[in-house]
Amino acid sequence: MNVDIGNALAAEATPGVPRAALERLDDRVADAHDRIAAGMADGEFGYAALNLPERADADAIRAAVDPFEDSDVLLTVGIGGSALGAATLVDALDSDLDCYFLDNVDPEYVAALLDGLDLSSTAMHVVSRSGTTAETLANFLVVREAMTDAGVDWTDRTFVTTGRAGNLRELADEHALPALDAPEGAPGRFSVLSTVGLPAAALAGHDVDELLAGGRDGMDALAGSLFDCPAYAYGATAYALDVRGAGINAMMPYAESLETFAEWFAQLWAESLGKDGLGQTPARALGATDQHSQLQLYRAGPRDKLVTLLRPRDRDDHGVPDTDLSGLDYLAGGSLGDLLDAEFEATEASLAESGVPNVRIEIPAVDERSLGRLLFDVEAACVLAGELYGVETFTQPAVEWGKDAARGLLRGDQALREKTELVVD
Amino acid sequence: MNVDIGNALAAEATPGVPRAALERLDDRVADAHDRIAAGMADGEFGYAALNLPERADADAIRAAVDPFEDSDVLLTVGIGGSALGAATLVDALDSDLDCYFLDNVDPEYVAALLDGLDLSSTAMHVVSRSGTTAETLANFLVVREAMTDAGVDWTDRTFVTTGRAGNLRELADEHALPALDAPEGAPGRFSVLSTVGLPAAALAGHDVDELLAGGRDGMDALAGSLFDCPAYAYGATAYALDVRGAGINAMMPYAESLETFAEWFAQLWAESLGKDGLGQTPARALGATDQHSQLQLYRAGPRDKLVTLLRPRDRDDHGVPDTDLSGLDYLAGGSLGDLLDAEFEATEASLAESGVPNVRIEIPAVDERSLGRLLFDVEAACVLAGELYGVETFTQPAVEWGKDAARGLLRGDQALREKTELVVD
Incomplete structure (x- = not known):
């Protein structure tokens, strides 16, 4: 460069x-x-992300996607940094694998996308470090149900990238899903060159070692x-x-x-x-x-x-x-x-x-x-x-305030403060 | 609203x-x-665009797309205001017609797109008021050649929206292509509700009268x-x-x-x-x-x-x-x-x-x-x-300077002024 x-x-x-x-x-x-350099050497939070090109385990990533080599479609379920890195890689590099991203919770979009997919040849990669991201978990539940409705065993078609504990880790353990560890010390937006961004590239046939x-x-x-x-x-x-x-x-x-x-x-x-x-x-x-x-x-x-x-x-x-x-x-x-x-x-x-x-x-x-x-x-x-x-x-x-408020609204146990309205219609 | x-x-x-x-x-x-209101009443340039909901001829638009009703794909060749209005409509509304836009001159993208299309069931809509827009004409020439190479008669698969004179108008006259008049008095970015933006919606089966x-x-x-x-x-x-x-x-x-x-x-x-x-x-x-x-x-x-x-x-x-x-x-x-x-x-x-x-x-x-x-x-x-x-x-x-410079560069008859370089590699 x-x-x-x-x-x-x-x-x-x-x-x-x-x-x-x-x-x-x-x-x-x-x-x-x-x-x-000191932060990188000490593996300090954030700075450690700049070590990912040396730390990422390409073999583990290839092993995780190997069961899905027969797939025609990869559906990545994640939002923000859990989706954009993978999307950047697969959109940049040419491949026969059709890659879609459920990185929003628009019901019309989700329904239309699922309606058009052959779920029996679709691999689903669920990405959430915490295992609690509302949008990602909601979409995962919707896709899982759609697979079941289509007679597809979702446990055969799903792998995850997540932290060492939490919802997704427990789910992976319970159903023996291939599970990759989200990288330590790297915020989502700095994790493209890791188990977050690279699995999509690997499944699409791109050279992870060269990346x-x-x-x-x-x-x-x-x-x-x-x-x-x-x-x-x-x-x-x-x-x-x-x-x-x-x-x-x-x-x-x-x-x-x-x-x-x-x-x-x-x-x-x-x-x-x-x-x-x-x-x-x-x-x-x-x-x-x-x-x-x-x-x-x-x-x-x-x-x-x-x-x-x-x-x-x-x-x-x-x-x-x-x-x-x-x-x-x-x-x-x-x-x-x-x-x-x-x-x-x-x-x-x-x-x-x-x-x-x-x-x-x-x-x-x-x-x-x-x-x-x-x-x-x-x-x-x-x-x-x-x-x-x-x-x-x-x-x-600054994104936490809104997340808490959205959860409160959905639970019905929290009202937003009255806003000033000046509506023109 | x-x-x-x-x-x-x-x-x-x-x-x-x-x-x-x-x-x-x-x-x-x-x-x-x-x-x-005075500009609209006088049909003054620009302001006249706000009259398009009354001026646009829905029947003419439907007639122009009618020969292409059997198409599986609509390829709009245009850039800026000649593409974005149509893209906005077809992306907003659900349809079975696959709509693509050649609104850039990236050779890898153009080649990959054409490679994946069945050109015999593709309709091409070429949109350029002047009939001289470099990107649009270059892409049109490429698609025309691809159709010919695929044994498809491009004159059966093409319609245009353009001004009353110029390259595209002459081409339409010569080959009896359906041709719609670009609206008078409306810059491209204000022409979605006209022969520029509406044909894609019409072919996709949307209700032009309601728009x-x-x-x-x-x-x-x-x-x-x-x-x-x-x-x-x-x-x-x-x-x-x-x-x-x-x-x-x-x-x-x-x-x-x-x-x-x-x-x-x-x-x-x-x-x-x-x-x-x-x-x-x-x-x-x-x-x-x-x-x-x-x-x-x-x-x-x-x-x-x-x-x-x-x-x-x-x-x-x-x-x-x-x-x-x-x-x-x-x-x-x-x-x-x-x-x-x-x-x-x-x-x-x-x-x-x-x-x-x-x-x-x-x-x-x-x-x-x-x-x-x-x-x-x-x-x-x-x-x-x-x-x-x-x-x-x-x-x-402000976009004209660059257009002239690009043409000059391609002709080899105009050099750009020397730039200050400070390259770090």
Whole structure:
């Protein structure tokens, strides 16, 4: 992975980071790196997630999915970090396995999805560290009933990733389901390269060893200067731009296969850094499509954005047939990939020309090795940014209030406070 | 549709709008409404889009798609406003027709999609007002070649929506393709209720008359006060919050079927209002899923957000089976819909409790009538906001620079200016 932060410098963009300020910030990056390295060495909560490329047991993951090799469909039941990592991997990499995610409790969606599946050739992966996540358990109960109604023995079609105790662990023990341990010390959003995210990739036939090797490439590349480490270059630049007014980070991959990566990034960035009144707001975009949707705003709207442009250097291409349609001479002899690359470069130049800060991230290709590296590096960038902001990167306290309130409402034993109504209809 | 702006008032939220300020703003809303009504009456560019529910010719649309009634697949080839409206409709409403959108030029995605389709039962709808949109024409050429290679007569499987002149019009004339006129006076992002967005809905078997009737319900509800018109209540509140610091508008429907609506909203809002250094940045979210991704940031991050919570009041529900799993007593006898509603209300209360401004939009159900109304009302809200900002709502000048640059790059006759590189790898 390489990161080009040239268009984020104050000489090019507003807001931008003066080169001298970046050099001063590098002292703080060095300190933060020491903190991160120490946390990794001690296996401290959160920091330990950055050791997953070395800690994850690929053999155990392959063994857990082995009974399901005959499946046509994988249904992952999980929400947030228990779903987005796996979704990122299987959406990025091509496979014949149909992968669906029950990461919401919309009854119409759940019913329509189950109605269309052959449950006898569906594997279900239930992912919840606590074994108590309301949405995940409710969906699991619904799928289990649907399997039973369809004459399918759910215990033959189900495996779990969960903690060492709790509902799902007991269920797995009782029914001898394959059960993987959720990784110690890693919040869900930092657990893609573990028993949380990798089983889907393994069942889809992707090379888990290469995904982990990519992550280890990222570990090896960590260094005490942002000028020597692409992950830290990205994290430090995003932080430095945010404190100068770029409170929004638009992640814009130029590859359909990385659209879900932008969702994963959005969770990682929002839930890790969004606290104490701080944190950059992630916006999910897709090149070239969003040039016809968001680019007007990025270029001509408020100067509150960093645009992160991401692309693979190599991809399978497809030629554009010759045509006698008028005005399309510039497509002649070219390919869709040429067009996409031209749009990438033109968008980057367009933003630079109007002084909107942007960063270019390039990966060699959308393959296992590059993807493992990308995911690790963005996690490391996020951890570095958390150190620079001085926030508790690995917690998410603000979601608990709503969870308690929802449970109280369902039990009927708790009312919400009266709200001010001003209804217009 | 109704809109509850109670949680956006200064008594409840920071930033918030003082009730008295809202009443003063209502004078400007009245003036803006006069301007909008005059533009509609005169058929002025842009404003004319708000007449589409009365102008659109449902019979012509049904006639154009009639030859393709036997299709299993509809492939819409278009980008931005030429795709998102149709995608919003077909993703919201349930149908047996498989709908795909070529709204990007990713060669791997295009090749994989075409590889998996039976082109002999695929209808292709090519949508480009100018007939020169690079991405759309390139994709059309690729699909046409694929059909020919598969022994399918592409002229039997293709219809177009385009302007009265240009490439696509000539092509349609030459090959006697069914051709619909792109609506006069309506930019792409305001053309869902027209020959741009409705053909997909018609072919999918949805009731186009009801969609248009919903739009007319919205037209009838326009009034010179934000306190009497839900569309204006939403547009005025979003504007008033933005100028007080809520520069981000997170659109968060609680329905999987409305996930694409949030994309459509994001284009409408960004491309219409993002100019002259102004405009609120749309963020696309989905309830309840993003409670486990974005809510931490919304509740505890910077006070720069309005969260728009949207839900249907009625939906098909699905019970949660009883269970002896521990700690799940609150799910007993309940349904997925109960859980989703409890999460909606808990999230709203959670944001209010921490003083984050939020607006509740409710529609009766996700059906044609309600959807037509929702789309119209959000368009009207956007036009009103554009008047309040004082921007040119209906243009998108900032995307042209990049288009020209991309064409120049492909022709090899234009180099981009040298950029500052600061590459870390």
